[in-house]
Amino acid sequence: MASIAAQRPHILLFGPPGAGKSTQSARLQQRWPIVAISTGKVLREEIAAGTALGRQVRDVLARGELVDDALMVATIRTWLGALPPEQGFLLDGFPRTLAQARALDSLLEEVGRPLTAVIQMELSVSEAVYRLGGRRICHGVEPEEIIHINDEGAVARCLARGGLLVQRPDDLPNVIVRRLGVYEAETEPLVAFYRQRGIVHKVDAAGSPEEVLQRITTAIGGAPG
Ligand code: AP5
Numbered sequence: 001m002a003s004i005a006a007q008r009p010h011i012l013l014f015g016p017p018g019a020g021k022s023t024q025s026a027r028l029q030q031r032w033p034i035v036a037i038s039t040g041k042v043l044r045e046e047i048a049a050g051t052a053l054g055r056q057v058r059d060v061l062a063r064g065e066l067v068d069d070a071l072m073v074a075t076i077r078t079w080l081g082a083l084p085p086e087q088g089f090l091l092d093g094f095p096r097t098l099a100q101a102r103a104l105d106s107l108l109e110e111v112g113r114p115l116t117a118v119i120q121m122e123l124s125v126s127e128a129v130y131r132l133g134g135r136r137i138c139h140g141v142e143p144e145e146i147i148h149i150n151d152e153g154a155v156a157r158c159l160a161r162g163g164l165l166v167q168r169p170d171d172l173p174n175v176i177v178r179r180l181g182v183y184e185a186e187t188e189p190l191v192a193f194y195r196q197r198g199i200v201h202k203v204d205a206a207g208s209p210e211e212v213l214q215r216i217t218t219a220i221g222g223a224p225g
Pocket of ligand 1: 016017018022023039041064065066072092093094095100131132134135148179207208212
């Protein structure tokens with residue numbers, strides 16, 4: 001079985017809020033020579049820095065709605081344009097609409113780097129709500145870590161590192177429900193868009209992060225580096 005490292009993978013991590021996209025993105029980057037972008041994280045950093053873009057999108061994120069397509073496509077265009085030609089990459093949280101998916105196709109065609117795998121992470125609504133309701137960011141230390149409030153070991157490690165446990169504003173119960181609804185209406189239909197290309201791999205996102213990582217690895221057809 002060929003190593004995904006040898007294939008310079010171009011991966012799209014796809015799944016509902018709470019599926020564990022960012023958790024798995026961090027693990028995949030530790031094992032393979034890929035770089036990742038989380039469009040949600042980019043937006044949160046803009047908000048935290050108080051930039052014009054951050055001020056423009058802050059209320060949209062707080063409501064659990066989607067940021068304007070043109071803005072997100074411009075963000076990805078800039079990011080892809082700065083990548084070295086041989087660099088494998090992973091997209092976490094993009095595309096989220098059909099317009100974004102079509103724009104991504106055009107961008108990747110321009111640079112001759114087609115997607116090699118779409119990982120469709122599947123999780124029940126009840127588990128997603130549990131994970132998001134308990135999610136905390138271990139903030140103020142590098143690297144920041146995503147943890148769950150019920151994971152006593154992770155909480156203790158964060159505090160021992162001098163980190164602060166911060167809850168995302170969009171992890172409040174009413175916003176979680178809104179985000180899950182937006183995912184179902186706007187983003188989930190994209191699976192059909194990619195399925196016809198034969199690159200969609202369904203992965204059960206329940207179980208421990210390590211178990212999910214192994215499933216993704218198997219789906220992609222690679223071996224840990
Ligand atoms: P974004 O940050 O992308 O949010 P999301 O898609 O809703 O995904 P999350 O970050 O909530 O979840 P995740 O799947 O990454 O899970 P995580 O690993 O953190 O986007 C935020 C907002 O930005 C959007 O709502 C929108 O407004 C805007 N936006 C972003 N991109 C956009 C775009 N392209 N177009 C328009 N707008 C855009 O894990 C969640 C929790 O579960 C954590 O506590 C974690 O520790 C825990 N966990 C993870 N895996 C496991 C496991 N296997 N077992 C137990 N617990 C686990």
